[in-house]
Each structure stands twice: as structure tokens, then as C-alpha cells.
Amino acid sequence: MHETKEKHDFEPKIVAFVCTWCTYAGADLAGTSRLHYPSNVRVLKFPCTGRIDPVFILRAFQRGADGVLVSGCHPGDCHYMAGNLHARRRFAAFRGLLDFVGVDLNRLQFSWVSAAEGGKWVEVVTDLTERIRAMGPMEEFKALETEECWSGELNSPELQEAYNNI
Amino acid sequence: MNSTAQKLETSTPIDTSCYADVTDAIRKEAARILADGTVTAVVGYKAGRRAGTTMPAIVTDPAEAGGLIFSPACVNNLALYLTKAKKDVVKKGRIAIVAKGCDMRALAGLMGESQIKREEIFIIGVVCAGVKGSGAVNSEPLTTGNLARKCRECTVRTPEGADLVAGTMPSLPELTPVEALEMARLEAMTPAERWAFWKEQFSRCVRCMACRQVCPFCYCEQCLCDKNRPQAVESTPRPAGNMAWHIVRAMHLAGRCAGCAECERVCPMEIPLNLLNRKMALEMKELYGFEAGLAPQEKGPLSSYKEDDDQSFIK
Amino acid sequence: MSRIGVFVCHCGENISRTVDVERVAAEIGKLPGVALATDYKYMCSDPGQGLLKKAIAEHRLDGLVVAACSPRMHEKTFRNAAKAAGLNPFLCEMANIREHCSWVHEDREEATAKAIDIVRLMVERVKKDKALQPITVPITKRALVIGGGIAGIQAALDIADCGHQVLLVEREPSIGGHMAQLSETFPTLDCSQCIMTPKMVDVANHPNITLHTWSEIENVDGYIGNFQVTIRKKARSVDMDKCTGCGVCMAKCPQKKIKSTFDRGLGTRPAIYVPFPQAVPNTPVIDRENCTYFKSGKCGVCAKVCGPGAVDYDQQDELITEPVGAIVVATGFELYTINEKPKGSPIKGYGEFGHGTIPDVIDGMTFERLASASGPTGGKILRPSDGREPKQVVFVQCVGSRAREKGISYCSKVCCMYTAKHTMLYKHKVHDGQAYVFFMDARTPGKSYDEFWRRAVEEEEAVYIRGMVSRLYQKGDKIVVMGSDISVGVQVEIEADLVVLATAVQPRQGADALAQKLGISYDTYNFYSEAHAKLKPVECATAGIYLAGACQGPKDIPDTVSQASAAAAKVMTLFSRDQLEREPIVARVNERNCVACFYCKKVCPYGAVEEKEIRDRQGNLVRVVAYVNPGVCGGCGTCQATCPSKSVELEGYTDEQVMAMIEAL
DSSP states (O other): OOSOOOOOSOOOOEEEEEETTTHHHHHHHHHHTTOOOOTTEEEEEESOGGGOOHHHHHHHHHTTOSEEEEEEOOTTOOTTSSHHHHHHHHHHHHHHHHHHHTOOGGGEEEEEOOTTOHHHHHHHHHHHHHHHHHHOOOHHHHHHHHTTOOOOOTTOHHHHHHHHHO | OOSSOOOSSOOOBOOOHHHHHHHHHHHHHHHHHHHTTSOSEEEEEEEOSSTTOEEEEEEOSGGGGGGEEOOTTOOOOGGGGGTGGGTTSOOOSOEEEEEOHHHHHHHHHHHHTTSSOGGGEEEEEEOOSOOBOTTOOTTSOOBTTTBOHHHHTOSOSSOTTOSEEESOOOOOOOOOOHHHHHHHHHHTSOHHHHHHHHHHHHHTOOOOOHHHHHOTTOOOSSOGGGOOTTOSSOOSSSHHHHHHHHHHHHHHHTTTOOOOOHHHHHOTTOOOHHHHHHHHHHHHHHHHOOOOOSSOOSSOTTSOOOTTOOOTTBO | OOOEEEEEEOTTTTTTTTSOHHHHHHHHHTSTTEEEEEEESOTTSHHHHHHHHHHHHHTTOSEEEEEESOHHHHHHHHHHHHHHTTSOGGGEEEEEOIIIIITTOOOHHHHHHHHHHHHHHHHHHHHHOOOOOOEEEEOOOEEEEEOOSHHHHHHHHHHHHTTOEEEEEOSSSSSOGGGGGOSEETTTTEEHHHHHHHHHHHHHHOTTEEEEOSEEEEEEEEETTEEEEEEEEOOOSBOTTTOOOOOHHHHHOSOOOEEOTTTTTSSEEOSEEOSSTTOSSOOOEEOTTTOHHHHHSOOOHHHHHOTTOOBOTTOOOEEEEEEESEEEEOOOEEEOOOSSOOTTOSSOOOGGGGGGOSTTEEEHHHHHHHHOTTSTTTTOOOOTTTOOOOSEEEEEEEESTTBGGGTBOSOOSSHHHHHHHHHHHHHHHOTTOEEEEEESOOOOOSTTHHHHHHHHHHTSOOEEEESOEEEEEEETTEEEEEEEETTTTEEEEEEESEEEEEEOEEEOTTHHHHHHHHTOOBOTTSOBOOSBTTTBSSBOSSTTEEEOGGGSSOOOHHHHHHHHHHHHHHHHHHHTSSEEEEOOOOEEEOTTTOOOOOHHHHHOTTOOEEEEEEEOTTOOEEEEEEEEOTTTOOOOOHHHHHOTTOOEEETTSOHHHHHHHHHTO
16 A cells, blocks of 8 residues: 555546444544545445435436445444345345446445444445546436536537527 | 337237226216215216227216226326325215226325225226227227237236226237337347437436326325425436436336336327336346235335345445 | 634644645635634644634634544534534534545545545535434433343442342343352452352342343333333243242252253253352242153142242243333353354364363363362362363463454453463362463453462462464373474473363354344444443443443453443433433424325334324314324434435435535535
């Protein structure tokens, strides 16, 4: 980890939706253990994976995330008994749907990282970052976002033509 | 390309003789239960203004029961009229409803979601050889050519668990499962090809919300997608918002959709919406052994869990 | 427009070493709605908090972001500071730029950019934060203590002495736990039973303690202050009210050859038994698996000889539900066995030590029974195989413990000391005997511990060999111990008469199942997890549940007793008030939008959702909606993610707050 850092052409934006009791604490442990991982991830804290709505994932992609991680407590460890088990079904279904509309599921990672697994957090985040880095930017949702959107340019060929026709 | 039957096979006529029996049975039963006060109203179909069409009808007078019909043009899922369409109607007693098998699945789903109570309704179940697809010509008889897509793979032609089942099923010719073939075609694509397919489909969406309006399960008073604080889904008919809307719609119907395919029928832009619902139904069946059925189920696949649910996708 | 104050902490150099805190403050200061952005060396210090309080007043701030360590560390600190300055504490958020940023990244540019992002997201969140008022819930001032070993006994006595009712639940027929099995205790060599049994009697006689032995926890519902505990009182087959404890039944029971678990299989007991003579309660229990009456329907001797007619073969398990306000978990430990590894266990057995098949290879607890004056040999050290006095005894330390390759990496903490004690007890009883100890290193931190260990080596002539044992095998009536002495680098072979293994301390079987009932977390070994390793060593992350003793990690008696008293103190702190203030992070239903599909009710893990009828002035039912009981809601938010119309919202994690952060990505 201490060798000179490689510079990459593309640095993906990774968004992590995590539960506060296990994965957030696991990420804290990675910090207190002074482990190192890529800085691409932005962590959003929830009480439980059960709180995480698929809409959030969708919106994260729309807002430019190149990869999304959802992580919570291992089955049986949920602070709220079963929130993660409900989440497990919800996200299994959501994955199926995203796959069907053509989203590459390699961009969406689910994991169980416990409060004791600082090392696993590092591994999950590092693997995901490297995988997305290799895949390149998530263009699909971004393209939809900008499609039919005025570029703001005043001298685009279409506008020029329209002016000329006045 | 959508519920309009594709000419995959030569058009063979479908035996629709049972529809007359069903019509008779509906009229008789409706008159009886209205007259003896079992129900206060019957939700059914009557002839439309143009020949060969039908429209939903609510009959409260036994004398008008003779106007009820059942024909291959009875496409609507009337379950809709028991939830949001009658939201502000004061309850005065039991209501009878004419239900095809597919409609009954919706009724069962709504019962599971506390929207209707079994004892508050009287179900006149009808055997159904199929209804017409949306491109069918009104004057044409029902054939394997103009049959609705959903009817080609119907598993609930005789609705069980109704208060009355009208008619007897005729034998049907061999039917090509058009939608299953289309599903297989999509499943075989690469993600990028599927994205291109759906991107094109959704780009046509005009956000008229007919799909939501006609869905028996979209009974929320305030749809998440209409909210602006926060705005989770862009509400204008632009590509990003369209994609989000259809994904959210499919997700919200996962484990609930009864497969009546009304969303697809009413879509003015002919977007094959039922493919999304069907995909979710397949996932629910494969992962959790759940199928929308004719009997109400206490919990759906996404409101329950098992300790040993599949988690092969979780690292 | 919001007026948000942002305070970026240097944390000494912990943050500022990798993150350019001045730049973070400068960049964040440019955001709309940020009235003040500044940095400071130690935000959590008194002057740091003072800075924050002063700024709230001076800049009329209506939201705070403290960019510092993890909210798990100091969220409370800063929320309290905000509260003290008159700002609703829930308008104060922490941006974690230490654990999640400065400590895990090295590149200053990258870390600074990430820190700015983290703080920016929080600023957007705070803009959507709402002032929340704490929820008050009543407290049932009654405690449940699970486990009747020394930890449970100490906790129960302390709480009961303070005037509160205590339910003490023990799985075995008698309280006492492992401490009742010990002979003498280190470092004073006082008799364990002499100090333990008076405490057991205190429990039995305490007016505030209700004892449920031969009982297990079936189910736990509810939350801090308001738990509902279902206890399974296993059928004892003896009526506790009628039994006088005369012991005639035990004397007359024809079935006498059952191996005593209490005596580690060295002694025997009848089918109707108390585990040991000083048992509390002194009421026997019928071991139905071994009782002739239960096996064949014939016998019934105990019922015939029982004067008060207390024997009741038809007794059934009984489930009782009790309300309690706090729970102390003190389920203790068990010893690792060197037998073949249990199925599915990550822990590997010790095939090279004979898989527990050599009768004269015993574990430390079995040696305690041999050495105990009340044990099966009356305190004489005799070999289990032939009852001969062993002249050469080899003690092996760290069997299971500190052996990552065997599946356990932790130190069991008590073995160094008890092995030293064993060598002394042996020497005191067998004057011409020789004790050998194979050890890695001697760990003796504790008052008078090292002196004790030195005494074993220097005065009691135990031979300590630094090295591990590779193999044990039977040769005639001797056990050959093959090991190495790494201090001189030679292989050692000793022909021993008896081998005593200091096997690892493990949590009880089923500790994980109990944890799942309680909703508390546990580590990979099934030791229960405390809420904070240093600052909350007796609390669980689940409010209202506390830990005592070896169920949390290997511990000796003084540590166990201290922790038990600490847990009791926590319970008493809780019970010192009539009402508890709860964080208002609970779900709330928007009744106008609720369409009563009750998906929330189906998924709620707490059963907090009820059906609420809304009626007009005439009393006609207008509609039914969902209602979340704020006292029962645990605050997971599963309802909100499931609700199709988003009519239920989790306070503190509303869609608006979450989406504000996503929009700012």
C-alpha cells in the first residue's frame, strides 16, 4: 500500500449505502486499524439495510454514480432482527429488474460487512473500485439524463439553422 | 407489436359459444342477487356504443341486469372499480363483480393487501376462452390471430373460489406463447442490447400515466412518482424520468402484479409493459416460489423472508 | 435560506495530517446556506465545544455539521453541545472525515477532495433535518439476569440490594456455575466453594430475587425499559413447593451409575439428583433420559419414598412471560474439547492429542474436580483410569487458545494462572510428585499474579518447559508426551502418569441462538459484543441489555465480579428514573396518504405497527390507517422502504434527507 500511487485515467464515483451498526462500524474499524483503500467511495449511512429503497440506487446512478455498493449486517446479526433479510429479498428482486432493463450488474455490489470486518470493507471497496475503474464510466443513465436536454450552447448547428430560417 | 397478436400462425377461429352461456348466467345471477338484496350493485360489462365493443357497467336495478354481457371484447379488469374508482363511494353493502381468471388474481391480491374484504364482495367468476388484443377489429370474431397476448398463456381460464362460476370451457386450438418467446428473446440479449431495446421503448413514453390509472394495484392516493419533496422520479416525459418511472413501477408491482396486462393494453405508445411485470413475476417464482394465485395470500414475497433465502449475489 | 455552521476538526494531527482542513472549510464556506465554516484543532475539547456554542448564538445558526471523527464516537458530544446552546440536537450532524477519510487515505489531494464531498453531503442533509423531540417511555423497574454463575449471582445481588426485583434464570438445576466446580482459587488459594456457596444462599434468601433454575429463555420481545421475556421452566418432575430437600429419593434411586456432569464424568449420580450437595435450590430434578420410569414406565421408587409427595412424573414444561426493564446476560463459558471437531465448526480438533480417547488426559476443569475436597476423590489426586496416584504430571497450556491454525486466535486469559495453581495443588497433595508445564509464555497480569506464578516455579518446583507439545500417546500405563524445549532447542519426551490440558475458554453452546433472541451482536467466536471496547464495556449495542462475565470474553473471577457489578450499576442507573428519554428516530405515518395496505405491518420486526381507525364526529368509520407505536418502534426503517406510497417515514432518515444527499453526489 505504500508504493507510489498509480495514476488512473478514470476515477469512478462509487456510492455506498450502508447500515450504521455493521458496515458503517466496519468502515470505522478499517479507519481505526489504519487500513488503506481507494478514496472513490462516498458513504451514506442508514440505520439498516432494510431502510434502503431501490429508488436511492436508481437515483444514485442517475446522479452520476459509476458503481453502487449496498452493505449491511450478516444474516442473524441485524440490530433490528430482520431488516437485512427483508433487504436481501428486495435487492434480489431489484437486481433481476435492473438486469432485465440492461444495467450491467457488475456495477451494483451487495455485501455483508460486520462491525468486526474492517478488512473485508477494504477488500469490498477496493475490488469494486478496481472493477468499475476497468469498466469505465456508467454512461447509460448519464446519457439519458442529458438526452433531450438543451446543451446551453447558443451556436449549435440546429440553432444556427433555426436562426438562418428566420 | 404489443398485445396486437403477431401473425405467427394462421388465424384459426376460437370457439366462443360459451360466451353466450356466460352472458345468460351473469344476467340471471345479477338479477337474482340484486333482487334478493345479497348485493347492492353488480360491476360487469355492457355493450359499448360501437358494435362489437363493451364497456364497464355498474348495475344496481335488477331490471337492468339484462344489459350485462360477456364477450371476447370484455377486456377490462373490473377489480379496479372496487378500489380507487370507488374511493369516495360510501359503503352500502356487498358488491358483485364479474371476474375473469386474471381479474380474480387481482382480487385475491387486493384482499391480501387489505384493500377489499372477501365477505364484502360477491364474485361472479366467468370461464374465459380469451379476449381480443388491442389491435383487433371490432367486427372480427375471436381467432388465434387477434387473441390478446396474455390469453395465449392463460392458466386460470376457469376461476376457482368464486361465488359462482359461469359457463363451461370449450377446447382451444394450439396457441403460440408470443410473450414467452419475446421474453426469451430479450433474456438472450446482452445487457447492452436490452438497454438499447428498453431505451427505445421508454423514449416513446408520454407519461400519460394510463398504465398507473388502469392498474388495480396502483391504488396509492399519492404516488411516489408525483412527489416533489423529494422528487425521486422526474415527472416530465424525458428519457431519464421515463426510465426511472418504469423501473419504479415494475419494482413496486413485484410480487403483487396479477398479470392482467391492463397496463400494456392501455398504453397508447404500445410499450410492452407486461414484459417487465412478467420478469418480476418470474424472479419471484424462481427465488421464492411465489405466484400470484386465485386465493389471497397473507404475505407477499417482498414482505416476508426466510432465513435461508438465496444470497449468492451478496459478497 | 439555511444558516449552517460547519466546523472542521484537525483532531490534533489525525485529520490535518492527510486532509487540508483549511481548504475544506474554505470550500464548504462557499456553499449556499453555509453561514460559517471554520476549522479548529480539537473540536471535542472544551474550547472546541465552546467555539461551537458561541457560534450558534453569534451567527444565529440553524444547523451544524461537525466534520471530525465517526458519529459513533462523538455525535452525542456535539449534539449535547448544540442542545446546551439552545439548538435542537437533531440539527447537528457529523461528517466522518477521520475513520472514513484521513485514516484510510494517504494522498493529501484525494483525501481533501473526499473530505470536501463528505462534508458537502452532510451540509445538504442538515438543510433537510427537522428538530425532533425526545420520546419518553416508562421503565419497568425489574431486571432479568440470564445465567446463575458468579457473574449472574453478583449482578442479581447488587440489583436486588438496591431494592429492585430481579429474575435470575439458570439453565442447570442449580445456580453456582463453574465457580462452584473449582477447588481453590488463584492467587490466594482460598477454597472456591467456601466463598461461593454463601453467595448462592444469599440469592436463595433474598426477598427481591426470584430464582428460575432448570429454565431457559424462550423469547424476548420489547425494548429498553419494556421487555417481555418468555421463560421456559423445564419440567423438573419434582414439585418445588412440596420438596423439602431431604434427599431420600436420591438415596433410594436404583439408577446410580449416571456420569455426573458436575464432576466432569469422574463421579456418578442417580437419575433424580441435585448436581452437587450445596446446590441452590436444594430440589432435585429427574434426568428423564436416564430415569427407568421415564424409559420403561416401571420403577417409580422416588415417588414412593417421597414423604411430602413432591415427585410429579406428569409435570410439563411451563412457559411464563414476565415484564422486565433491563437484562443482564451472564451465560459464561465452556471449555474447548479436544475431541473430533464438531460438525460445521470452524474449530479443528486435536487428533494428535488422541481425540480425547486417552482416559488420563484430562482438562483443567476435570483437574479442579480431582483437587476439590468435595470432588469424587475427596480431594486426592488420582488417575481416572486406575485410581493410582500419578507421580509425573504434565500440564500443557494454550490447547486451542492462541492457535490460529486450530481456529481460535485469542488468549483464554486464565490458563497460565490456573495451571500454576494446579502445579501447586498437586505438589501439596503428592509431595514426591513432579509437575511439568509446557508453555509458550506465562501471562500473569493481575494483582499478586506474577508473584504467584514465580512461587509455583521457584518454590513449588514445577518444571516449566518453553515449547509446545506435538503428540500424546498411550504406552503401557504411561502417556508419552512429545514436545520441544525451544529455550535449549531440543526435543523432549516425558513419560507421564497424567496429562492436564489447559483448553481454551469458549462461549456456551447456543450463545448465538440466545443472542439472536435478544437482538444483540456477537463476534466470530460467539462471544457477545460490547457496545464499545473501552468506553462501554458492559453495555450491548441494544439498549437495556448488559453483559457480565465470560460470555463477553475470557475472564478470571475478579474481573467477572467487577463486570457484573458494573452491569448492575448500569441497570440501577436506568432504574433511577421513572421514565426514559428515547431518541426520536422512529417511524411516523402520514395518515392522509396511507392507503392501508399494511405492508409496513407485515415487515415490521418489532410488531410496532397497528391498525388505526379514523372516525368522523358521528363515530362512523371513515377509514383505517397504519399507526406506529413510537415506544415499540426500533427505528430500522424497513417499513418506509417497503411502503408503496411512502406514507410512513423514519424520522432522522426521511426520504428528503436521503435524497438531498444523493442529489448532492
